[in-house]
Amino acid sequence: MINFLHTFNPQPILFSFGPINIYWYGLFMVLSILGGLAVSIKVASYYCIKKDTIIDLAFWLILGGLIGARIYDVLLEYRYYLNNPLDIFKIWQGGLAIHGAIFVGALTLWLFAKKQKLNFWLLASVITPGLALGQAIGRWGNYFNQELFGLPTAIPWGIPIAVYNRPTDLVTSQYFHPTFLYESLGSLLIFAILIFIHWLILKNCDLKQTAIKICSVIHTLAVLCYAFLYSVLRFTLEFIRIDFAPTILGWRWPQLISLAIGSISLVAIVFYLMTLKNQLSKK
Numbered sequence: 001m002i003n004f005l006h007t008f009n010p011q012p013i014l015f016s017f018g019p020i021n022i023y024w025y026g027l028f029m030v031l032s033i034l035g036g037l038a039v040s041i042k043v044a045s046y047y048c049i050k051k052d053t054i055i056d057l058a059f060w061l062i063l064g065g066l067i068g069a070r071i072y073d074v075l076l077e078y079r080y081y082l083n084n085p086l087d088i089f090k091i092w093q094g095g096l097a098i099h100g101a102i103f104v105g106a107l108t109l110w111l112f113a114k115k116q117k118l119n120f121w122l123l124a125s126v127i128t129p130g131l132a133l134g135q136a137i138g139r140w141g142n143y144f145n146q147e148l149f150g151l152p153t154a155i156p157w158g159i160p161i162a163v164y165n166r167p168t169d170l171v172t173s174q175y176f177h178p179t180f181l182y183e184s185l186g187s188l189l190i191f192a193i194l195i196f197i198h199w200l201i202l203k204n205c206d207l208k209q210t211a212i213k214i215c216s217v218i219h220t221l222a223v224l225c226y227a228f229l230y231s232v233l234r235f236t237l238e239f240i241r242i243d244f245a246p247t248i249l250g251w252r253w254p255q256l257i258s259l260a261i262g263s264i265s266l267v268a269i270v271f272y273l274m275t276l277k278n279q280l281s282k283k
Helices: 002-007 025-046 053-075 078-083 086-089 099-115 119-143 177-205 213-239 251-281
Strands: 015-016 022-023
Touching: 015 025, 022 025, 025 053, 025 119, 025 177, 053 078, 053 099, 053 119, 078 086, 099 119, 099 251, 119 177, 119 213, 177 213, 213 251
Parallel strands: none
Antiparallel strands: 015 022
């Protein structure tokens, strides 16, 4: 794997049919959606949530997530899109910001849960493992687009970047940190942790007898764990990412967003752990 990354020069186009191009980015987006959906359906089945409910939810989440991710990315790079407005619609070239997908996805999920009269936190905890897996798969699309790479490096797993994709001030550098790989592996780890949390819930919590409030707190904690862990991952990677992002006092905007979400999540985790402890002591 290390030698492959160090020597392989990825191309964005998977194959072509005359004037029609099929992109690796699009393939990995489809795979990430299918992988995340499969996991969500499986996890939901243990909580007696119907498959059709998750599929209906997935449709709206995918639609809302794509729109949110694109809008967020356009806002971050509005100067470029003001000069190239038609590029806003070229999502196969990349440019989907995960924070935008999460914000709009959370709103979509809340509206869906309210309409279907379902528990928001239960639904959120059911889909977060699939979300983490989808992120792990989807980041490989960035690799084939040769985007979202990090600082120049001499490490054995540094990836070659074509001259026309390198920043002008780093045009003489050849190998760069594969930040897509770091985030992919980090997301896989988060996925494993979330699956383990659900295993603990199902093993130790009798869903038919445990108080609804206690179950809701546990599922809330699972969602907050995802928010905290991904924020830590993203905050850390922003130190070596060199793609464009607005800065405030020397801090990259995605880094500040991650810091805010991570801090709020950590405080909320402590609060809900104390709440859970109090509720269990009353049983």
